Each structure stands twice: as structure tokens, then as C-alpha cells.
Amino acid sequence: MVLRSYWKCRLKSSCFPAPRWIRPGLAALFWFCVTQLVCGAGALGENKFVRQKNAEFDVTYNDTVKSNNQTIYAFNHTISRNKTEGVRVTVDVMQQHLESPILFVIRQKQAVMSFQVPLILRGLYQRKYPYKHVGRTLCQPPTRAASETQYFFVDVSTLSSQETNFQLRVSRVESFTLQTDRKFSFAASPSQPQFFKYVFPDGVDTVIVKVNSDVNFPCSVMSVQDIQCPVYDLDNNVAFIGMYQTMTKKGAITVQRKDFPSNSFYVVVVVKTEDEACGGPLRFYPLQPDELIDAGNRTKDLDVVVSPAINSEKYVIGMLFCLGIFLSFYVLTLLVACVENKRMKRREMFPNPPDTSPAETASLLGKNGDGKTPASPYEYGSFADNGSTLSSEAITDSATSTDNNYGYLERSLDSVARSRQESLSSVEEDDYDTLEDIDSDKNIVRTKKYLCVSDLARKDKRILSKKYQIYFWNIATIAVFYALPVIQLVITYQTVVNVTGNQDICYYNFLCAHPLGALSAFNNILSNLGYVMLGLLFLLIVFKRDVTHSRALLRNDLNALECGIPKHFGVYYAMGTALMMEGLLSACYHVCPNYTNFQFDTSFMYMIAGLCMLKLYQKRHPDINASAYTAYACLAAVIFFSVLGVVFGRGNMVFWIVFSVIHILATLLLSTQLYYMGRWRLDAGIMRRIVYVIYTDCIRQCSGPMYIDRMVLLVMGNIVNWSLAAYGLIERPNDFASYLLAIAICNLLLYFAFYIIMKLRSGERIKCLPVVCILFTAVVWGFALYFFFQGLSTWQKTPAESREHNRDCILLSFFDDHDIWHFLSSIAMFGSFLVLLTMDDDLDTVQRDKIYVF
Template sequence: MTSKMGMIRLFICLGVILHIGALFSSATSPGIQAVFNHTYSGSVSEGNDIIYPFTHNTSNVPYRKLRLSAGFEAVFNQTYSGSVSEGNDMIYAFIHNTSKETAIRFHFLSDDAVPDFPILVVVKQPRSVFSWTVPYVSPDGKKYGSVSKTLCPDSSNLNASVEETIIVVVSTSSAIEVNFTLTGMFVDDFNLQSDTDITFSSDPSSPQFYQYEFPEGVNMVLVRAKSPNDTCAYFSVQKAECPIFEDVSTVRYNAGIFQTMTLQAAITVTRDKYKSGRFYVVMVVHSNDDRCENDYKTFTPLEAQYTGLSERTKIVTLRVEHTLEKYWKPVVVTLVVLIAIAILSFVIIFAVPVLIRKMAKSCARAVDSQEESIQADANENNIEATGNTEVVFVSNLSTKKFEKMEKKYNTYVWDIVTVSVFYALPVVQLVVTYQVVTNVTGNQDSCYYNFLCAKPYSWFSAYNNVYSNVGYVVLGFVFLVLVGIKHYNRVHNNELGIHKHYSLLYALGFALIMEGVMSASYHVCPNRANFQFDTSYMYMIACLGILTMYQKRHTDITASANKSFALIILIIFTGFLGMVFIGSLVFYIIFFFVHMLTYIGLSAFMYCSGTTPDTDVFFFKRIIGLYKKAFAVCKSEFYVCKCVSKSEVSNHLARGRVVPLIVGFLVNFALGALGIATKPLDFATHLLFIMIVNMVLYMLFYLFMKGMCGENVLPSFLLLVLTIALWGTAGSFFMKTNSGWQDSAAESREKNADCSIMGFYDAHDIWHLISAFALFVSFVYLLLLDDDLDQTPQKDIPVF
């Protein structure tokens, strides 16, 4: 009821104030006593207004006749005190010359106004009307008696200085007089300048906005905001037009871009989205920090105490910088480097085998010279080299037909292609939808970019994060070509060398390509909901890499594609559970025990040279047999074994095989304990780190055992050193987190950092490029691993 009376008085005020001819220098037609449900016709022009007073009774309360205090001309930068009550309003007329360099801001303070009978402030400009109430009541019920607003500039007067009169009407429906103060002021630094800092303060009842105009020839800028305090706020870029969305309830619905902010925020702005060449930068402070916290709290509106001066004042420093507009240089440089790597890899593939053959011939004479003495030692100890059930050679595990095993391993390629098609298509569709929604709504809280180094292109918000995955795709194709060449030149011999089955290597190459596709898809709009897209194929690569090494000397007993992908599904599901039970101590403890039991079982399997108690018995009985074997090994006496390419002489398995397995156990135990101690929110990365470490450990184990058996390890050793160096370098960049979906969007932006290379790539982009190279070198290591044994009889190649 009171609100209706207030609106009626507002319309009357806007008409009656025009009677003050001395102030407005305008001619006002005689007021017409108007009645409801009747249509009136008229005409107006500048300075010639018509007043229509409508009088009515609300309920049974008699209407009080409106009285205006004497209006007077006001000047800027001076504080005026006054009081208003129901039917007794105040009018101020501010006359000034418009300028595009300044804006006008009004500050209003009242310690007496209450929400039930607020003060209504109406500001009439020549082409618009702006109003607000005092006190300002936030969505959570907090009240602010101090309110400041900047008027939206008249765009028609930006290029000319025109005298303009601004009328401020102050009214209330309170029967008791309410005191207030009013100050009008100029915002002299309203126009932001490139590479120049501007500092201001803002609070929930006093939003701020500034204007930036693109200089000639500049088409893209980065708008930064920094604050020494972590008070939650909205940071928004809007079109330079009225009205301005500067309230927490409306800023999300503007046609521009907005982010939540604590300590820093950044928005990249392109000219093509702002046809006028200008835009507004708006800062709106929240009355609480719920929106910027990781877990949004459920709150009920508070009966908050009155706050005359805000305790949530936020000091903000704005800066607009020119940023990289043309990306051709980093794009081309990246492709050139990848092509150089491809050429170098082709040289290695064709040059290394020649080197290996030369070294193998020189080593063969040394091995032959030791054979007689070793065999004599074996005879002296009554050990039958080929009859011992503990001694296994490649010939013992390569008895099945080559063509049959070839068909078995070909299934890996078809399975990964099938899985990738059905996995990737909905993923791409989903992330494209995410990006479109982000572009349409302007809500940049839905995607966790490094906004200080987000390079937009077309509809991509962070094209650099997507493009940096090109290394996976290009090097994946290069590896497929390398495998294809090796496959084409393969000369199969059932008696010599390791059986050359290339299907797992093809699967690795395709997985590397898909890792690029899935990582790029994730980085279109990175967030918690789609993070698993980025890690799934890394799990797959780690598993396939270990299987590839294992398959070389265990051709007949290597798991089929169906079993292997079932294991990968289980690993991905474990990663999913880590996302569900995020940060749970119980989950990490359970995972630790499952992790260690799995490692112990696999270690027992590897210690036994790949033999199982009985491959025909039930699966779980075989598992129990493995743990019995592991327990027996722990009690047995280990003897040092000299393993050469033609025989293995030992009653027990080599102590040399135990050492790397124990080291691996300690490393895995440490990783599991670290998980329990830290309970990382990002379990998927924790799991991925464990798998990559174990893949590298198995590579070390394989190379170590080759050396123990007198095989040539130099080329593989050099590749492994390069692999470890690349992984270490890539990991150092990975640890430099520039964003984090584990946090809220505002907290994630606190980690944002400037571009690291060529003004285009950030630390995570460099991780993409170096890790792609590290994976590629790892795959080349697998491709060339046992080429030194091509002329060695299988009955002389030990299994480990």
C-alpha cells in the first residue's frame, strides 16, 4: 500500500518539479487534474512539459497533499544536508557541461532511513531516469545507509560539450522526518587508459564502473583487477549502453561477461563484440562470500544489524593492457618443432638398428668366451639349465602359432578405436555445449581457465589451451608411421629374436592421438564435471605401455584386449570414486591397501618370470597362488645369478630381480602413504601420477634386467634417460598450477598467472607440449627396446 502511494507521488513529483521555472528554465503547461480509466492526449518538447496529477485513496487512509520544499540549484563537490517526510520532498538541480572524460556520481547517506519507510532518490537526466532506495538491503538482509551510484553517461553527448541539468528528487513515505546528506561529484578518471593503473573502493551499496575505448589499431585487450583483500565481488565487462547492470541480482543477466573475484580476476575483451569500440568495466561487491567459496552455503535471510558504513569495502586496482592479437608465430613455431622431432625420430629409427647390430657382434664374442666356464659351473652344481622349472626362456612362452597371436593382439587396435569413437563423440558434443552456453550467458565461472593467459579465437575462450595439445596428435601420427615402417620391414623368424607383434604399439600411437583430442576437449571448458576426459587416456597409455613391455617376453600369456580394457575400466572407475568421495580419509586408506596388494601380487608374478601356479584353475585361486608364492619367496634364500644370453644358472630366481621390485614396493608405499597424509582433492591426478611412476619403474626394471643378462642396453638407456629428463621437466611445469577446479571459480583465479612463452603459452600449455614429447620418446623406447636380440635364438633369451 505504501509502495503504491510512493509511486503515485513519484509521478507527481516528476511533473511538479517542472514548475520550478527558475531552476529548470522550462515552460510547463498548466497541470490537468486527471482521473483514472481515461485517455489523455498531448505533446511535449524540450523544456515544455505537461503534468497529470492523479489523486486517489488507498484503503481508508486519506491522501495527503504533496508539498514541495523550495528547490534550489546545487553544485558538484559540495555536501547538502536535508530532511524529508511523507508529502514533503526535496529537489536539487545540478547544472553542468557534459564531457566524455568524466562521469557523475552521487553519494547519499542517511542514518535515519529504515527499510519499511525508505528514502526514494530519483535522478532525472534529459534522456533517462535513475532511482534507488536508502537504505540498500542486500539479498541476505544486510542494510546499508550509505549508497553511491554513478550515472550512466548520455552517449549522444560524448563528442560535444552540452549544458545539462540533472534533477534529484528526494522523498519518503515516513511520517517522521528523515535526515540525509547528498553529494554530487565528478569521476575524473572515468575513462581507463591503456597500461595505467587506477585504484578505487567499492562495497555492496556502492558499485563502481569505468569506461574503456579501444585505441585505433587495437582489437584485443586484457582487463585486470587486483585487490589486497579477498572480499567476494562480481567483475563484469558490459556494453557501453544504459542501463548498467550493477546489482548482484542483475549483473548475471547483462549481455556482457562476468566473473566472481576475490584477489584477482581478468577478462580478455575483443573489439568485434563491442561495435561502438567502448565498454564498461563494472565492480559489484557481494554482501557475503558465499558465491566465492568452494561449497555454497545454504543461508536464510538475516535480520542483520544496520550498517551505516560498509565493513566490506573492497579496494580494487584496474589495469587495461594490450595483449597478443595474432597467434600465427607461436602456432607456426610449435609445428616447426614438432616436424623437427618427427625428422629426428625417423633418423633414430633407421640409424639405431645399424648401431645395435655392430655392438651386438662385438658383444657376441665376449659372451661366447664366457659360455664354457659358466656351463662348467652349472655342471659342477648339478644344475640343469633347461630343465629347471624355475628357468624360463622366450622359447618357452612363444610356443603358440605366430598368426594366431597376431590375431589376438590385433584386437587391441580395434577395441581402442571402437572405445574412442563412442567415448569421444559425446565428449566433444558436451564441451561444445559448455562453450556455447558460456559465450551466450557471459558466465565465466563455469570454465576454469587461466584468465591472465586465455587467448580467445573464434568461439574458443582459451584457444591456446586447446591448441597446445597438438603435440599429442602430431607425435601420435608420427609414431604410427614409425610403427608402420617397422611393421612393413619385419622379417619373422620363429627361432630368432623377440616375436614382433606391433598391435599394442599401434594401440599406443592411437591412444596418444586420442589423449590430444580428449585433453583439448577438456580444455575447451575445464571444470570438475569433465576433468576425467583429460585423464582417461593417460590411464590407458600407462597400462598399454606396461603391457607392451610385458608382451615382448611373454607372448603366449599376455592378457587379451578384453581383459586389459576391463582393467582399464576398473582404474577409470576408481578415479570416478575418488571424485565422489573427494578428500575422504577412509577412501584413501582403502585405496592404499588395494594399491599395495595389487603391487605385491604383480611383483610375485614378475618374480616368477611370468609363470602362474596353474593357468587352468579358477582366476581367484591363481591370485591366491601368487600371494603364496610371494610369501614363499620372502622366506627363501636368494643367490646371486649371472644371467647371459644363452643360459640362466640358478636354483632360485635371481636376487637381481628382487632389488628393483623392492625399490618399486618402497616407491609405491611412499606414494600411497602420501595420499593418506595429504588427501588430495584431485584424486584423478594422484592416481595418474602413481601409474606413470610405475610405468617408468617398469621401464627401469626391464632395462636393469637386460643389463643383468648381458644384453646391449646403451641405445635403450639413452632413450630412457631422455624420457626421465622430459618427464621431470614436464612435471615441474605441471606443478605450477594456474587454475584449479578443486576450488571455487574465484579461488581458482587467485592462481592465474601470465603467459610464460611467446605471450601465448602458460605453464600448463608447456606441460602439454613437453609431456607429449616425453610420451613419444617413451614409445620409441618401447619400439626399439629388444632390437639387439633379432639374431639371438629364443631359447637363449631369458624371461623376466
């Protein structure tokens, strides 16, 4: 003690300053001796108030402490290398009002823990919560000896001049080491955190730590930390090291042996002082800055279970299963292609003429075989009653085929070659439109009551083909510029998660998140492989059809030249590319799913829905379909609103009003464009023309709409879109991106249903292959949506609330419900693309002037 007093005096420079008249040398030595005697006497005087007691475990000590009274409790216990026992220190303060807090310092062999009672914990906005009942568990560093006796001391002191009563109890925690697959129950509170030790058994490299509770609140934090001292087990320091996550009822962290050199770790559970982090209510703000708030009873009962995770064999099985499913589609496609090639060779040996007859040829000229006009526009494909104009080649070809259906085969090869040469001539689309009467011709043709495909397939084929190829090149460019920053961003997200250990950043299904390397949920990324593989397969199928059609054109095949829906494959290529990009961006999103990057997962879904609607419209309207620049500009506007909705849409009434108005106006403008086939102008006179049409058609003569079929579709479309706009304005859903996607899907389904109905109503048929694809796709979509709506996580809520929806793996112990959604939705999208590709194969031998536009 004298030595300690000596150093205390040295830190104060000296107890007494030396007078200047004392000579240096011998006088300095004399002054040093005097100083040490005085300081040592003072130190001896202080120690008479320090008491040291030999204390025992499981004994409650009731004692008092004041400023000149310090008590030291000395404990000893034996530590075994093969058995670890926890030591818990519990302190209670009896008095309600304290002048100064009591300070407890626990000195161990390799660590020092200190805390005060009342323990002041801070919440949001620095609100203070005092706790007079404190329980702390001492860290247990590993020992090298087989058995070792360790000592630790509990120093109790205060600066209060009044005596303060306290209780001290030190006890052993028998179940300090957790056992594999054995549930352990305990209670915790903000001032009484709990932590336990787990040691990896032999042969187990990865485990899942699961903490459960029967109640949502109070909000808790579970943490996994390395075996070291001190252990960070308070609300204000639990996030300093290790991995941690907030929880209400469920919490789960996957732990790998490679991350812990000691082959063991601590499981720490802390109850937070406030519930805002878990989505609880915001407590009142204190009136005074230093006001202490009563926290109430915040004790929470919890269970902890540590279970082995899957081994490397499960990873291999999961990857092989994923590859096997989608490679089977390649094999099936190859088999179908072989069968189709045999059928095509048989057809080439016995060629079929285009579907026409002398009677039907006469009907194309406006008369039946008996010289009468057809009674119905749908009879024999007649359009003569509404002023249909046909090309001279079509009229000549039809008139010459009066003997039998094989008259077409007698056409002059020179005439066919000349027609083909003209279609491949190096002319631009604008050159075709420079004729003075072309605008009036368009008005005459496109405003007829009944249209056929030949009326809307008048532009040069090569020009149109180049126009639609721009869809593919544009989406390829968009994909590169969109994907690169996305990949960079999600790598940064994953790095932040791994470095900080904050698992609240990403919304995984933690009960089925299998890490691989730096990735936290490899299974969610792997399951997106189907989008890429099936998108590539669709591109190969389209390429095969493109090559076959090009060869047919080169050999002047009449069916390819003048029959069927005009073949333009640019949009199909764009659809396949979009499907592949959807898989890539969905995988990027699932690297770290959260609300800030959800648009990565949905952006190309908007693209796919928009391209499918454009392709459906292009089938019957090849000349007037939107250009790639206009289409992608509209899709860019949709994505722009998606981002705004995610950022500002939550409960913002102004945003929802603006969006609903824009949604309704866009629906009306698009309806007008579709109804008049683009033959209307948006200018200053638009309102005058609208009033004139309403007066003449609705008031003056009350005539019905000229284009009934189009009107039915557009009325239904407006009802659906206005209803969705009203729903959004009233409910204001938090997930704006999914709401926007629902609008796109509803419009696509409505148009697809209309197309099928009108196709059947027009007397066309659907071949076996597209029928099988339609039925198969509908069933797969049904199952896919079932798994999608399971909702294993949701970024609309807090991370802790999202974890309440987490569930275990259901397929091969590797894939969860959302992974199955990825499997099924990729297959369903691929099937939907095949339906669009093959739906009009029955028209490949039907002349275009017999194919109706709807």
C-alpha cells in the same frame, strides 16, 4: 499538475461514483466536470509539499524528508562527444533506526535509477545486510552532438511519518575514462560499486582488462558491459549482462572490439556482500528470518589496467612455431631412417649369423665344451640345471652347428619353409591347448627357476599377432565412442560461457588466454597439437618396422624367425593411438577446464601408462600377457574410480578406506599372478594353499624365494603401492585424478627401472639410439614436470582462488607455462615410446633360448 491529477483519477475510474438517478447525456458531462474539479483541487493540495531545488555539483546537501514532504534536486551538466565525465551520487542517512527507508529516484534523459537507503543486499541463504552509505555512478549514454547540456533530477521521498535526515552529494568523476596501459586506483564496497569507461583506440582490436588488489577479501566481481543504461552494478544484478568473474587478488578478462558495436565498454567492479563465492568462511545463519546482519567494513582498494592484447601476427607466429617444432621431428626421423636403410643394405651384403657358438650350443644341451654343467645359470645362457626343455627344432639346429657360426646358413630350406608354414597355419590358440599334457607342460616350463624367452614364446605366431592386434582395434573403438560425447559436451560448455558471460565456469589462465572465434583459450588448445603429430609419427615408425619384419618373415630370415624378442606390434599401435587421443581429449578439456571434465584430460594417460607396462611385460612374456579385453576392463575400472574420486573423494573417509583396501588387494593379486606366471588358481582352496606354502617354505625349512629377481621387483612394488595407499588414506588429496595417475606413473617407472637393471645384469647391452633416447627423454621429462608444477590454475579451489595463480605468457607472448608442459610432455612421451620400441634391438641376432626372462 492538474493534467497529472486527471490521469490519476482516470486510473481510479472516478473520484466519486455517479448516482443512478442522473440521466445520461448532459448529466454525464456535468458529472465529469465536477469530478475533475474535485480531483484537481486534491492534486493542488498535494503539490504544496513538493520542493524542487536547483543543485550544484560537489556540494553536500543536508536535508530531511517525511511522508508528506518530497524534494527534487535539479542538476545540469555539459556533455562533450570527445570527453566523457562520470557523475557520481553519494547518499548518507544519519539516523540509526528508520521507520521506512528513503527512496531515491534519479531521472536522466535515457534512463531511470532508483534505490533505497538503507540499501538491503542479500547473501547466501537470503541473509540481509543493510548499508546506510550508498554511492552510485550514473550511466553516460553516447551523444551525437559535439556538445550537449543534459539535465537530471534526484527525487527524494519516504513513507515514514517521521522526519529523516540525509546527506546528498553529486560530484564529477574526472578519471571516468580509462587510458591504455595506465593504472587507475579506486575503492569499492557492496553499496558503493564503481565502473569506468574504456574506448578502443585506433588499431587495437583486443585488450585485456586486469583488476588487482593487495588483499584476498572481501570477495569482488569484475564485469565488462556494453555502453547502455542502466548499468548493472550491484551484487544482485551484476551477472545479468556482459562478461563477469569473481576475484580475490587478480582478475582478467580479454575483450574484443567485435563484441561491442560502440567500440567502447564499461568496466564494472562490485564487492560482494559475502565471501563464500571466493572460498571465504561461511558466516553465521541469522536466528530470525528477517534479521538484519551488520556487514562491517567491506571496502576494498583495487587497481585497474587495460592493456592491448596480441595482434594477428602473434597468432601466426605461435601457430608456425608449434608446427615447426613437431615437423622437425618428422624431418629428423626421415634422416635417421635413411641412415638406417644404408646400414641395413650393408648388413645384407655381409650377413651376420645368429649369435651362437659350438660351446654355447653345447651349453644349451646342458653341458659345456668339457662336459660339465655351467656353474651359474647366467653363464653361457645355460638353463639345463633347472630342467629347461627346448623345442626339437632348436636342439637339432644347435647340434648341427658344430663347425662354426655359419652352420645355421646350411639349414635345409625345406625345413625352414615347413616351420614357417606351420606358424602361419590356420589354427586357433585353443587347438594348441587341447593336448592332454599341455597343462602339466606349462607347469613344468613356467615354474622353472630360470626361464628364457623361448619358453614363453611357444604359441603360434599368427594367433598371437591377431591377439595383440585387438589392442589397437579396441582402443580405436573406445576412442570414437569416448571422444564424440566429449566434443559435444565441451562445445556446450563453451557456448554457455559465451552466452551467459559467466567466466567462473572455466578455469583458464586468464592472463594468457588468447581467444580465436568461439574458443576462449586457443593457445591452450593449439599446444596439444604435439600429441597428435608425434602420435601419428610413432604409428608411422611402428608401421615401417612392421612391414620390414613381415618381409623378413616372408623371405624366411632366420633372425626374424628365431632370434630376438618376438615382434608383436599391436600394443605399439595402441600406444600411438592413445597418444593421439590424449592430445585430442586434452584439447577438449582445455576448451573449458573445470573439475567436472578433468577426467577427459587424464583418461588416456591411464591408458598410456597401462599399455607401456603391458608392453614391457609382453617383451619377455609374449605367451602369458593379458588379453586386450582384460587389460581394457582393468583400465575401465581405473577410470571408474577416477570419476568416483572426483565426485565423492573430497574429504570422504569412507571412499578413501574402500579405495585403499581395493588398491592393496589388487596389488597383492597382481603380485601373485606375476610371481607364479599365471600358474595359480583363485578358488576356495586358495587360503589352504597359502598356509601350506608359508608352513613349508618359511617355518619348516626357512627356504628363500625360488624366483629372487621377481620377488625383489614385487616387494618393491608392494612397498610403493602400500605407501601410496597410506598417503591417500591419511592426506586424502583433493585432486584424486592426479593421485591415481601418480600411482600409475610410479609403477611404470619402477618396472622400467627394474627392466633396465635386469637387462644389464643379464649381460645384454643397449644400443646407441635407445641410450640417446633414454637420456634425451629423461632431460625433457625433468623440464616438463617443472613447468607442470607451476600450477597456473587449479580446479580444486574456487574460480577466484584459481585466478590468484594466473601468470602472463612467457613464450612468444602467446604460450604460458602449461603450454610448454604440453610441448615437452608430448615430446617426452614420444621419446619414451621410442625407448620401448628400440630398447631390445641389441637382441635381434640373439637366439630366443639365450634371452632371459625377468
